[in-house]
Amino acid sequence: MLKRNARILLGIRNTSLSVLLASLFVACGTQSTSQEHIPSVPPPTSATVVVGSLKGAIQAGSTLSWYKENFIDLSDSAYLSADEQRELSSALEAFVESAFREKGIHFSDERGSTRYQIIVAGAGSNSKVQELHGLFKVYPGLGHHEVNHGAVMIAVVDTARNYALWRGVVEGQVQSQLSFDQRLQRLNTIVSSLLNRIEL
DSSP, X not given: OHHHHHHHHHOOSSOOHHHHHHHHHXXXXXXXXXXXXXXXXXXXXXXXXXXXXXXXXXXXXXXXXXXXXXXXXXXXXXXXXXXXXXXXHXXXXXXXXXXXXXXXXXXXXXXXXXXXXXXXXXXXXXHHHHHHHHHHOOOOOOOOTTSOEEEEEEEEEXXXXXXXXXXXXXXXXXXXXXXXXXXXXXXXXXXXXXXXXXXX
């Protein structure tokens, strides 16, 4: 039921033109001529898509709360122990909250207690990333299935009007050789770069 409610909040109108254009810009292919063969461009290893705006709805001094649950699922990540999965999940929420606080946003202690709420999602495998695409309705367009992808997805939803004001997604290749501390540092960098795109 919660996932269904989150789908309703995140499934705003039809696919936005900006999402379609972003997908087109990252699509790669091959070209050939009768004289020579030009090899295909290697697929990108990461992509970022941002849809929507918080201007006019949320400003410094506003109070947000977390959505009733998060959608972070690292359970089939091949590179993390169960303890590391829990720690990374907690760190993701902490990094998101810290980035919003730096913008002057306050947080309620009670989940789901404000009109504007934050949904956070994360995945460490292709199958889980695909599930999140269906939830967030944002498709970065990496599309090459031979590479293992991870994703961080963040949305700010207006529960009174039942839709997402802003959605941001970073999707990229999972790096198997990183230490756990490097993964935490990379995650913090990803969250910061994504939320730096928000203008209040």
